Amino acid sequence: MATISNAHSELIHDAVLDYYGKRLATCSSDKTIKIFEIENDIHKLVETLYGHEGPVWQVDWAHPKFGVILASCSYDGKVLIWKEENGRWTQIAVHAAHSASVNSVKWAPHEYGPFLLAASSDGKVSIVEFKENGTTAPVVLDAHAIGVNTASWASAALQDGSSTLQERRFVTGGADNLVKVWKYSPEANTYLVQDTLEGHSDWVRDVAWSPSVLLRSYLASVSQDRTCIIWTQENNQGPWKKTLLKDDKFPDVLWRASWSLSGNILAISGGDNKVTLWKENLEGKWESAGEVEQ
Amino acid sequence: MTSYSQGENAYNSNTFGKSLSLRVDGGFNAVSISPSGRDVVLASRQGLFIVDLDDPFSAPRWLHHLTSWEVADVQWSPHPSKSSWVVSTSNQKALVWNLSKSSSNAVEHVLHGHFRAITDINFHPQHPEILATCSIDAYVHSWDMRSPKRAYYSASVWSAGASQVKWNYQNPNVMASAHANDIYIWDLRKGCTPLHVLKGHANNVNSIDFSRTSETEIMTSANDGTVKFWDYSKSFQEPQRTVVTDFPVAKGRYLPFGKGFCVMPLVGGNNSVYLSSSVTEGEPGAMSKFQPIYVFKGHNDRVSDFLWRVRHSTDTNVDDREFQLVTWSKDNDLRLWPVNETTYDKVDFQRFQPVDHPPVNHEYRTFRQEPLESQSLPSFAHYPREHFVTNSGFEDSHDKNKINHLAWVSGVRMHHADSPRSLFDLDKLQNLGEEVSMIGHKFPKVIFEKISVSTGTLTLTLCGPWSEQNPEDFVFLRIETVFPPNYPRKSAPRFKIEENRELDSSRIKEITEQLQEIARGYTNLGKYCLEPCLRFLLGEKINLDTLQEEEQLLNLDVVDYLGLNDLSSLESSDMRSGAISEESRTSDENEEDLDNKSSNDGFVSHSAQTLEIDSTPIPKGCGATWAPSGKLVCFFTLEGKSDKKQQSMLRLGQRGPTSLKVKNTPEQLYDEKTEVASRRPKRYVETLSASSAHNSETGVSGSDTDSDTSSDSFGDDWDDIMRTDITLRTKMPMLSNFGRSLASAPSDDGKSNVSPPKAKNVVYVHDYSHLIADRRQLAVDYKFTGESLEAVCKHNAQVADSNGLEDIAHCWRMVGNLLIDREERYNANFGWHHTARGDKWFVKEAMNYFERSKNVQMLAMFSCILMNPSLEKLTRGTGRSSLGEKNVITFECDDQSNFSRSRHQSVTSSLRSEDYFSPHHSSVRPLRSRLSNSHTPSEIVGQHSFLPDIKIEILNNDGLDYMDGKALALLDPADEPKYRSYRYQYAELLFYWGLLINRAELLQFNNTNEHFPPELWHHSSSCELDTCGETNYTGVSYKTLENDSDFLTTRICNFCELQVSGRGFVCGNCQHIMHAHCAKLWWEQSDECSSGCGCRCIEMFDVV
DSSP states (O other): OEEEEOOSSSOEEEEEEOTTSOEEEEEETTSEEEEEEEETTEEEEEEEEEOOSSOEEEEEEOOGGGOEEEEEEETTSOEEEEEEETTEEEEEEEEOOOSSOEEEEEEOOGGGOSEEEEEETTSEEEEEEBOTTSOBOOEEEEOOSSOEEEEEEOOOOOSSGGGTGGGOEEEEEETTSEEEEEEEETTTTEEEEEEEEEOOSSOEEEEEEOOOOSSEEEEEEEETTSOEEEEEEETTOSOEEEEESSSSOOSSOEEEEEEOTTSOEEEEEETTSOEEEEEEOTTSOEEEEEEEOO | OTTOOTTOSGGGOSSTTSEEEEEOOSOOOEEEEOTTSSEEEEEETTEEEEEETTSTTSOOEEEEOOOSSOOOOEEEOOOGGGTTEEEEEETTEEEEEETTSOGGGOEEEEEEOOSSOEEEEEEOSSOTTEEEEEETTSEEEEEETTSTTSOSEEEEOTTSOEEEEEEOSSOTTEEEEEETTEEEEEEGGGTTSOSEEEEOOSSOEEEEEEOSSOTTEEEEEETTSEEEEEETTTBSSSOSEEEEOSSOEEEEEEOSSSSEEEEEESSOGGGOEEEEEOOSOOOTTEEEEOOEEEEEOOOSSOEEEEEEEEEOOSSOSEEOOEEEEEEEETTSEEEEEEOOHHHHHHTTOOTTEEOSSOOOOOOOOOOOSOOOTTTOOOOTTTOHHHHHHHHHHHHHTTTTTOOOHHHHHHTEEEEOTTOSSOTTOOOSOOSHHHHHHHHHHHOTTOEEEEEETTTTEEEEEEEESOOSSOTTSOEEEEEEEEOOTTTTSSOOOEEEEOOBTTBOHHHHHHHHHHHHHHHHHHHTTTOOOHHHHHHHHTTOOOOSGGGGTOSOTTOOOHHHHHHHHHHSOOOHHHHHHHHHHHHHHHHHHHTOOOOSTTTTOOOOOHHHHHTSOOOOOOOOOOEEEEOTTSEEEEEEESSSOHHHHHHHHHHHHHOSHHHHHTTTOHHHHHHHHHHHHTOOOOHHHHHHHOHHHHHHHHHHHHHHHTOHHHHHHHHHHHHHHHHSOGGGGGGOTTHHHHHHHHHTHHHHHHHTTTSOOOOOEEEEEEEOGGGSSOOHHHHHHOOSOOSSHHHHHHHHHHHHHHTTOHHHHHHHHHHHHHHHHHHHHHHHTOTTOTHHHHHHHHHHHHHHHHHHTTOHHHHHHHHHHTHHHHHHHHHHHHHHHTTTOOOOOOOOHHHHHHHHHHHHHHHHHOOSHHHHHHHHHHHHHHHHHHHOTTOOHHHHHHHHHTOOOOOGGGOOHHHHHHHTTSOOOSSOGGGHHHHHHHHHHHHHHHHHTTOHHHHHHHHHHHHTOTTSOGGGTTTTTTOOOOOGGGOOOOOOOOOOOOHHHHHHHHTBOTTTOSBOOSSEEEOTTTOOEEEHHHHHHHHHHOSSOTTSSOOOHHHHSOOO
């Protein structure tokens, strides 16, 4: 178990391992992003990235086929794209379509290409495609009136290979307590709301789309109302079924939800500074799979 | 002085005699005032700002000079003949600016003689061309601007760097400089031997000042907390008088009027400026306690400098000077303080006494405006290179460098001196400027094209729902508004809506009339009317009847604000520049200069940031993310309780000098109300509302953030917190300040030597792969293909066993047995075997189980293995039927499904048996023939023809399949897409694990599908993110004041005024240069220097 203490001088807001689990990117209120190399239990700080002018909320690694690329979003309203080449990190792009804090940034499943999804407190989400010719084509959508707290891509559903790209979906969660599922509409050439999921009674802080391509789509949404809801949809269509992860409320507000690669385990964390693990048993009930010790 | 137009006179100034606070962000360090008292120059690492004190609402002029060195001093020339000259320091150089030149080219001279940072500049009180500089290189130089290449006088105290240099007011040859604890008096005529050395201070002398009236009197202030008054004609051993203060004194100067002095503490002393009288003369050498007679208190951080703004009438012989104190503080406020009559009396300043020498008249003009191009005379011949550089830099940065005018306006607070309310806690609008600034932030969609508060004209543009065709459409309007001088008291502004394509003139007239009516309604009550007018223009109904009852008109209620917010996005530039200015400021403080590049936007007012509803949620301090490898990255805060963290973060948000001052501004109320509107039960509320708990926290969080200001400012913060609604806190609406507070973090690191570092956060990487069903180890050893499927299953079972996965191993064995069983059955080759459906049931259950347990690995493996048998059987079967031929067929999984699917379709769509089979025939035949050249399709197809008519409702496709002579598919072919995606997902997993060969093997099962693009993986591999072209670094290319621009000017022949490029003679003494041939001509006539400097070059330097 690798342990990194006091990597940042302020609160850490996100820590993500890259595709191969070799590099760790952390970001913090100290406006920096740090890159660590992790080898077994040994870690080494390899780079500190400066560039944001506010706390950095989230980072996300792009799929390695695009290169060693990291996206970060910050309170300063910007998304910065960083790239490593020959051991040198450079900032290669700025996505500044938002006018308020960008709370979440996510790369699309690599099958879609270099698409980036950003959610901002200005109430909008933006989808940027970094095209081969160096241009970007941001699509900015009004998503949640007061602010969008989180957004997450659906995994590339390989129902029919030809329409993979057309099937792009993502989910957003906002300060209007709603979770919205969006789908790309080739006719409109934009993303349209497919479903609006009501169930939370306070700000939705994180939504996570299970990366599994099992027939059922799983969404986990966590909220300030101290609940986590698992939304399931059969065969990528039809209504979403709502299941509370836990019938009673969590001891504190919930902040993060993360699925393991095949959607086996859901990790939930929140204001009580605890990380709990959950799995679905064979009866379709959610049960605890342990708690992470600090 | 008859040329003065109306307003161009100090007595028409609307700020003299009033309190004024100007917020100037951007890390300005030094300040000076023009002799006329109209302009103030502020200097920072970004250049100079010229602020017109008579029109504080106008954005200042910005002369760019980006440097990484703090500007130690800036001085405005006190001479009328050089009223446009300003000198500022830039490390070891002094820059002489001529403000009457264009900002891009305003540097007149660069004085470069010191070799370490200059600490002080002083203009000669009599000679406009002469100034003195001193530096920590221990030198004191005196410069003549007519010959700025070299100092004409230099002296040095070798022991210590100089902190101050001052000219004597009376004797033009005498100056004094402070070096460490001692003061040296120099007489230029005596060379570099000091006239006197005044020793007596116990610590560094920070400030010296000659008396204006008595030649040999000088006052000195030092870190030892004393101010000493000397008269070196009487004694240079002992001061005449010593005043002891309880703070180290940063600046101490004689008052320009009466008999008194002013001191300013270096630290402590309530960040005030103290005025004291020196009327009471004591015994020589007497010590006395400092007794201020007036204290200018109000700054939140230490005062950097103080200045006197003076005005007097131009044509009398009486001393009618009036003064106003101007202070500049670290809290980024420039403040003007009125001085009242009693103060004049106390320092024995008798006004309206006749004077012998009337004070010098200065033209009352401002240099805030950029001079017209014709006025600036760019000297191409002399500065070709420099001109080029600066010009391009200026163009480049033109837009970027525009100071946010609205932000600037909102930083201005003006107050009448006689108003009963104190200056700095205003909760009501004071003037049009404040109204504009507040409105500007409240209506982000309204763009102020022109703000001229002094003339009372505004030009603004907005989009309102005034379209006649479609009420939903918004029409662009440009409105010019002229405010009468005594607005808002009974005088309504006039509105003029610009002609518009989308509105006809009658409509415009109608709108204008309604506007006027609203404006009159409000101004008749003495209320500010801009906001209701704008709301009307934006499509709201304004009810003038209820006007009387409305108490706080200027507080929009939440609903309004939210509505507006919906259709208008917050302006991004504000926020970004806010962040930048915070950045630049903190980096100044921290000396931890990460980014000079970000300090371009100097200005943004704090209120600009706090105005918006910031819906940014509370930062996450704890979380966990899965890595594909099955590792879980967790991060935690280490403050034990999240409640604590919550509070300290909140305090960070609330703290900071800026937030203190605006605590009563209506803007903050929005935040509160919004939160009220979205009132929900929250857990933090209870913990936060317990005030005792919060108070007890202060110590903890204070130490967490080690900020010097925190302890001072906390009291006020706390009031804020208590006043605001409790729910406000959970969502940190004040995050904008949060950024800055956090930015001081690096300095905390620096301090960690002093106090042991406190753990704040921790990241763990846990390996939870045991919880995940998919195992790399299994993948390494699993096989997809082998001699027989049974063998494959057996092998895989062993693999699972060796990894301790009994259930998986068991499953493999079951499947293996099942396959063997089927093999046997197949050989018996009899159709309606009852176990056939049992097998299928088992497989279905198994798949179901793995789906539930989300074991992608097993799902994919099974979907591969179990896809095989039917195909293999089929090949075997065909092999048998046509003996001697080899089974070289590679079967495609999808054929199977297509085949079956077509049958399903036929079942549902047709009832007649002929119909039922007919599509089957057509679909199967070509497929077969294509796939297998060793196969005779008629065999299979032929079988169908023997079938009797079967009732549709009992059709069993599986059975029919079986009877077709094909093995029954264990997997439902209809689910094939699903299985394909399992395989695909497993392939992804294998890629994660680096098992590329296994992955390739696996993908074979998928890739034969014609729907499936084989290049799926690689199709976009070339889409590297290469958007370098996009990066928009917005740094300002700044004016380089390299030596060589200076050098160029020194390379000019003093005889023919042409540049010396070839052979030339440089005098070793005066460093003047001449062409070789010019020198020859010149020295035939004279042996003095051709520049007229008086140097006898020939004697000094043997040029022949």
